[in-house]
Amino acid sequence: MTRPPHLDPRLVAVVALGGAVGTTARWAVSEWLGTSAAGWPTATFVVNVLGSFLLGVLLEALLRHGQESRRGRLVRLGAGTGVLGGFTTFSSLALEMERLIAADQVALSAAYGTLSVVLGLLACLAGVALGSRRVR
């Protein structure tokens, strides 16, 4: 009997392990870049754009490999769903936008949300383009 991946404890553990790594890396970036007292949430911004690029590269490269192997699935779930999924965050983005609005910085909040998505999409597109080149 084959159960769906999300109900397979071993695969859930692989995602959890990757998520722990990605979350720690995101925390490290925020410690490194510091929390800007008032204004642009640099850490979340950098993490989200960089993570979108890397996930684009990874998923496209795996896709170009053709039929997914067991190993390919472990890489996709561990590094993709786990590490890069955990590295990037939508909840912090949303809360930071809300906090900026609460501080009467509506324009900055809108610019932050818009630029995150636009640069996130462009980075992801660039990643996909790079990922498609990796495999001959």
Add this chain to the structure above:
Amino acid sequence: MTVLLIAVFGGIGAASRFVVDGSVRTRWSRVFPLATLVVNVTGSFLIGLLNGAHLYHGLGSTWLVVAATGFCGGYTTFSTAMVETVRLIQAGELRRATANAVGSVLLCLGAAALGVALMAA
């Protein structure tokens, strides 16, 4: 010590995302990437509640960072939302791509604001 808790809760968050995502996917087979949206909106609501609990009800900073940066951060994902939007663009589904990108930001913002407001009330 806090770093270790952030890592553990991030892992639990990512695993929760995987399970919720899979559960939504088994019930939703349409083109629109609903599963990630559900994860991101619920995670944003939770981070709003947590921040509200911190601001108005004295939730300690350590637990806030562990639950918000750790769990909510690991649970929600920006990169997957971007990849799914790119896939929609590639498939020529420009309206769905726009709806996903803009809708995700607005719904997550609304969910976070609702979470904070509920705690302030």
